[in-house]
Amino acid sequence: xxxxxxxxxxxxxxxxxxxxxxxxxxxxxxxxxxxxxxxxxxxxxxxxxxxxxxxxxxxxxxxxxxxxxxxxxxxxxxxxxxxxxxxxxxxxxxxxxxxxxxxxxxxxxxxxxxxxxxxxxxxxxxxxxxxxxxxxxxxxxxxxxxxxxxxxxxxxxxxxxxxxxxxxxxxxxxxxxxxxxxxxxxxxxxxxxxxxxxxxxxxxxxxxxxxxxxxxxxxxxxxxxxxxxxxxxxxxxxxxxxxxxxxxxxxxxxxxxxxxxxxxxxxxxxxxxxxxxxxxxxxxxxxxxxxxxxxxxxxxx
Amino acid sequence: xxxxxxxxxxxxxxxxxxxxxxxxxxxxxxxxxxxxxxxxxxxxxxxxxxxxxxxxxxxxxxxxxxxxxxxxxxxxxxxxxxxxxxxxxxxxxxxxxxxxxxxxxxxxxxxxxxxxxxxxxxxxxxxxxxxxxxxxxxxxxxxxxxxxxxxxxxxxxxxxxxxxxxxxxxxxxxxxxxxxxxxxxxxxxxxxxxxxxxxxxxxxxxxxxxxxxxxxxxxxxxxxxxxxxxxxxxxxxxxxxxxxxxxxxxxxxxxxxxxxxxxxxxxxxxxxxxxxxxxxxxxxxxxxxxxxxxxxxxxxxxxxxxxxxxxxxxxxxxxxxx
Numbered sequence: 136x137x138x139x140x141x142x143x144x145x146x147x148x149x150x151x152x153x154x155x156x157x158x159x160x161x162x163x164x165x166x167x168x169x170x171x172x173x174x175x176x177x178x179x180x181x182x183x184x185x186x187x188x189x190x191x192x193x194x195x196x197x198x199x200x201x202x203x204x205x206x207x208x209x210x211x212x213x214x215x216x217x218x219x220x221x222x223x224x225x226x227x228x229x230x231x232x233x234x235x236x237x238x239x240x241x242x243x244x245x246x247x248x249x250x251x252x253x254x255x256x257x258x259x260x261x262x263x264x265x266x267x268x269x270x271x272x273x274x275x276x277x278x279x280x281x282x283x284x285x286x287x288x289x290x291x292x293x294x295x296x297x298x299x300x301x302x303x304x305x306x307x308x309x310x311x312x313x314x315x316x317x318x319x320x321x322x323x324x325x326x327x328x329x330x331x332x333x334x335x336x337x338x339x340x341x342x343x344x345x346x347x348x349x350x351x352x353x354x355x356x357x358x359x360x361x362x363x364x365x366x367x368x369x370x371x372x373x374x375x376x377x378x379x380x381x382x383x384x385x386x387x388x389x390x391x392x393x394x395x396x397x398x399x400x401x402x403x404x405x406x407x408x409x410x411x412x413x414x415x416x417x418x419x420x421x422x423x424x425x426x427x428x429x430x431x432x433x434x435x436x
Numbered sequence: 437x438x439x440x441x442x443x444x445x446x447x448x449x450x451x452x453x454x455x456x457x458x459x460x461x462x463x464x465x466x467x468x469x470x471x472x473x474x475x476x477x478x479x480x481x482x483x484x485x486x487x488x489x490x491x492x493x494x495x496x497x498x499x500x501x502x503x504x505x506x507x508x509x510x511x512x513x514x515x516x517x518x519x520x521x522x523x524x525x526x527x528x529x530x531x532x533x534x535x536x537x538x539x540x541x542x543x544x545x546x547x548x549x550x551x552x553x554x555x556x557x558x559x560x561x562x563x564x565x566x567x568x569x570x571x572x573x574x575x576x577x578x579x580x581x582x583x584x585x586x587x588x589x590x591x592x593x594x595x596x597x598x599x600x601x602x603x604x605x606x607x608x609x610x611x612x613x614x615x616x617x618x619x620x621x622x623x624x625x626x627x628x629x630x631x632x633x634x635x636x637x638x639x640x641x642x643x644x645x646x647x648x649x650x651x652x653x654x655x656x657x658x659x660x661x662x663x664x665x666x667x668x669x670x671x672x673x674x675x676x677x678x679x680x681x682x683x684x685x686x687x688x689x690x691x692x693x694x695x696x697x698x699x700x701x702x703x704x705x706x707x708x709x710x711x712x713x714x715x716x717x718x719x720x721x722x723x724x725x726x727x728x729x730x731x732x733x734x735x736x737x738x739x740x741x742x743x744x745x746x747x748x749x750x751x752x753x754x755x756x757x758x
Contacts, residue, residue, distance in 0.1 A: 343620035365609035386599035
């Protein structure tokens with residue numbers, strides 16, 4: 136189930152604009168810029184880099200894209216956002232305190248090259264695993280926060296993601312804090328076999344206690360959120376918010392097309408589709424997300 | 437249907453039938469027939485003692501393997517079926533209702549995936565792949581079990597939750613998530629037996645239980661071996677390797693503490709002697725239900741929480757990693 140979701144969205148993502156995906160292109164530029172000498176003005180070559188939006192085809196300066204948290208300034212297309220950037224976007228400056236850092240996945244099944252995949256993902260992202268969690272303040276209000284990072288093996292949920300999400304839920308429960316979880320995931324991490332499946336049960340039992348209390352749980356779904364993550368903690372919230380255009384579902388579109396031979400309608404599984412089908416509460420632009428959360432938490436705490 | 441690795445067994449069976457026909461009432465070929473019968477038994481033992489994980493997956497999928505219908509026919513003296521999710525429709529891929537078990541006379545809520553017995557019923561039950569309305573019906577049944585203090589008995593046999601347009605439109609993921617949340621808190625014993633296939637979240641929504649049994653040749657996995665192979669090796673033909681890597685057999689699950697008991701199947705698999713396999717499950721259910729009957733509801737919920745909160749403690753702090 137897991138990677139079914141993971142691959143589908145990835146493929147169709149790259150297919151949207153044609154040519155080299157913007158993310159590949161940007162990461163190539165970054166590699167280049169790291170090795171290139173700094174210019175005399177102290178401005179690295181990275182700041183002079185511009186690229187073409189995969190969606191609208193307009194040129195964008197990378198620094199503009201970064202300043203807008205990976206939202207295209209022309210067409211407002213929302214590119215994936217690394218977890219540390221997401222934390223910067225949502226939280227009061229300097230308020231984030233990471234918890235449970237230094238927790239690493241093992242390779243419980245000795246699965247193919249999973250160990251190497253983990254190593255590569257750690258190097259690429261600077262993260263221990265696909266989730267960053269802790270406490271923070273949003274509009275001056277203390278919140279327990281967990282953010283998934285799609286760059287780390289497709290944001291997939293193995294034992295570490297399950298454990299950290301469960302601990303964040305328990306932290307919110309113990310300290311009486313609102314809980315916010317931001318998802319971006321292909322689903323369960325199949326390299327951990329049945330252990331990854333069981334993380335759905337783990338996060339669910341943790342949440343089942345939290346929701347008996349009176350603190351809110353807000354789930355934010357970003358592109359893409361699929362499989363075991365959608366089918367467990369990501370949808371079990373009091374309020375479910377999604378970013379515009381985010382693809383959200385259980386099984387990825389490519390797998391559905393392969394199994395049912397059915398042509399799927401335009402906009403299938405987008406946030407807008409899910410809202411129209413009654414599955415999510417609101418679609419909120421990334422650059423207004425913090426303010427939106429502040430308003431919501433104001434009603435609930 | 438003949439599985440490829442069962443071919444030697446089938447050959448012996450055919451030769452025995454042929455010799456019997458030739459011999460007629462005479463005793464002439466008796467020695468030869470008896471020799472072949474011994475060889476048949478030996479072949480069964482040899483083949484079934486050494487099944488690879490992927491061969492077990494094939495046994496778990498065998499069309500003649502006893503399914504939900506065989507179990508409710510043989511194990512209950514009354515099955516009072518309930519239908520519908522009260523929102524959209526009734527999904528015949530999962531069925532359930534009140535039931536009185538023959539073994540021990542327990543009143544329970546019985547739930548299971550129904551793969552069907554012939555082409556028509558298999559298609560009707562969508563080969564055991566439920567839609568959201570199926571999982572929502574299951575949630576209703578969990579809640580009824582909790583409300584009336586009846587243990588829930590769940591027989592798992594699914595290739596996964598259905599992957600289709602309508603399933604997505606009606607919130608497949610939401611329905612599964614709601615089942616997991618309901619399972620986490622219902623104040624009655626939940627007993628699951630994986631009787632065939634236990635694939636993906638569609639299976640987990642029905643087996644995050646207090647007690648999980650698994651028939652010897654059933655499997656439990658996060659993903660079907662074929663799908664796993666097409667992702668990892670870019671070749672669904674390498675499903676046998678994927679099945680090996682996923683560690684999905686009943687014995688693997690017992691060793692890893694994911695399930696509580698492996699229920700032995702008759703020699704040659706449950707499809708070879710369906711009644712015996714069903715009987716084994718019936719006895720196990722009676723044992724477990726009797727054992728859990730007087731457990732305090734709070735203690736049950738606490739134990740269930742601990743069980744699933746702990747699973748997959750394969751995260752380790754830096755420096756402690758093995």
